Amino acid sequence: MRTAYRVETVRAAERQLMARLPEGALMQRAAAGLAAACAELLDRVYGSRVVLLVGSGDNGGDALYAGARLARRGAGVAAVLLAPGRAHPAGLAAFRRAGGAVLERDRAEDAVARADLVVDGIVGIGGKGGLRPEAAALARAAAASRAAVVAVDLPSGVEADTGEVRGEAVRADLTVTFGTHKPGLLIDPAREYAGSVRLVDIGLDLPPDGAELEALQHADVARLLPTPAAESDKYRRGVVGVAAGSDRYPGAAVLAVAGALRGGAGAVRYVGAAGDAVIARYPETLVSDTGPAKAGRVQAWAVGPGAGEDAATVAEVVAAEVPVLIDADGLRLADRDAVRARTAPTLLTPHAGEAAALLGVSRAEVEAGRLTAVRELAEAYGATVLLKGSTTLVADPGGAAPVRVNATGTPWLATAGSGDVLSGVAGSLLAAGLSARDAGSVAAYLHGLAGRLAARGAPVRAHQVAEAVSMAWRDVVRG
Incomplete structure (x- = not known):
């Protein structure tokens, strides 16, 4: 599992470590890792042209020490000092001794335009707001050049703790971060500026319960996937109810059921106006036309995709005493107070536009501050929230647990019906016994991976994503 820590936590760990090390040793560790990453990115170090963009903080010092190492290996290294009187003095002295030019x-x-490699050491992890004009001009020059751009710890101009980008920022091909990931490296829009991310271990002792974010990996998801035992039957594996679709949107029901059938539960009950379409496509579905309360026993409900204006069905599901997932039209139709009053787990799965409507803000505000938005929504509804997007976030109310972040998806998943499939998968995992947080996180991981497997770099349709969920599941289990 990858974890990310807030700046305050990272700095406290750095202070504790520096107190035990000789002066400057920690920066040398970081610079060694940075120089090694830069050397790997270059076709060859000897004779290459490297430009350092150096600010006044420790990131500038890291860049200078790394530049000195590259210069000693035969690179032509030049530094641009954005704050000449405040550049790291020891780093600058080492850089000059190695033959670096200012x-x-x-x-x-x-x-910058002629460089093979540009190293961004302008602003450290404590930076706020976008770049100042002089630094912004250099960032634009780097973006327009043929040079590879390496960011030190975090691209300058993005905010480490939130992933927000409030102005111009450096766009890196590679970010070399030290000790731990920072939240901004895992959350869009900042993640888009980071490029590939390499973590360099510098020996920080970080509190295991102090992470701000965590990202599941194959092994973590494999441990959470429900696995039937020898004595399992379809009911013991869990039955998920799907209340979705309408006369106008029957396809939403079909796609939600498609996801649910592949999500780990033993059976799927469908309630809604699209029963004929569902049974024609998936005859194994248990179809009912008597409403959620009389459909039969379920261990969880997924409600809302394609529901149109069927507020009564949404209200009936919200009143159920089992875990409930609410998506799409259900988010608009569900009463907030009724959701907050629920005692069983609840999972809301909005995209940015739906989250904006629920919070009473603009979509742009949600997209610019996704971490803030998912937390606010979880608190407002007293529910677990899965905020869809290029990086999916899953947050519990109360803020005690780290927010989960998932980036397994592909832009090809931005296709009609994809979210309905995700709802079915997550609802099925709820019925199989996973918590709302785990069900949302695992579903997002599988759904994103299924999108990649189905698309393979080409347009993909939602039903193809559903069909690829089983392949994604097997890929995770195989490790």
Whole structure:
């Protein structure tokens, strides 16, 4: 499992470690890892042209020490000092001793344009807001050049704790981060600026219960997947109820059932106006036209995809005393107070537009501050929230547990009906006994992976994603 920690926690761990090490040793560890990553990115170090963009903080010091290492290996390394009087003094001295050159400001953009590699050491992890004009001009020059761009710890201009980008920022091909991931490296929009991320272990002792974010990996998901035992039958594996679809949107019901059938539960009950379409496509579905309360026993419900204006069915499901997933039209139709009053687990699965409507803010505000939005929504509804997007976030109310982040998806998943499949998978996992947090996290992981497997770089339809969920499941189990 990958974890990410807030700046305050990272700095406290750094202070504790520095107190036990010789002066400057921690920065040397970081610089060694940075220089090694830069060397691997270059076709060859000897004779390459490297430009360091150096700010006044420790990131600038890391860049200078790494630049000194590259210079000693034969690279031509030049530094642009954005705050000449406040550059890291020991790092600058080591850089000069190794043969590094300090550029005049009027030569900086031209040097960046001709560089093979640009190292972004402008702003550290405590930076707020976008880049200042001079630094922004250099960031634009780097983006326009043929150079590979390496960010030190975090791309300058993005916010470490929130993943927000409030102005111009460096777009890196590679970010070399130290000790632990920072939240901004895992959450969009900042994640888009980070490129590939390499974690360099510098020996930080971080509190295991102090992570801000966590990202599941194959082994974590494999441990959470429900596995039938020898004595299992379809009812013991869990029955998920799907209340979805309408005369206008029968396909939503079919797709939600498609996801549910592949999500780990032993049986799927369907309630709604699209029963004929569902049974025609999936004859193993238990179809009922008597409403949720009389459909038969279920261990969880998924409600809302394609529901149209069927507020009565949504209210009936919300009143059920089993775990409930609410998606799509259900989010609009569900009464907030009724959701908050529930005692069984509840999972809401909005995309950014739906989250914005529930919070009474603009979609742009949600997309710019996804971590804030998912937490606020979880608190407002007293429910677990899965906020869909290029990076999916899953948050419990109360804030005690780290927010889960998932990035297994692909932009090809932005297709009609994809979210209905996700709802079915997550609802099925709820019925199989997973908590709302685990069901949402595992479903997002499988759904994203299924999207990649189905798409393979080409357009994909939602039913193909559903069919690929089993392949994703097997891929996870095989490790």
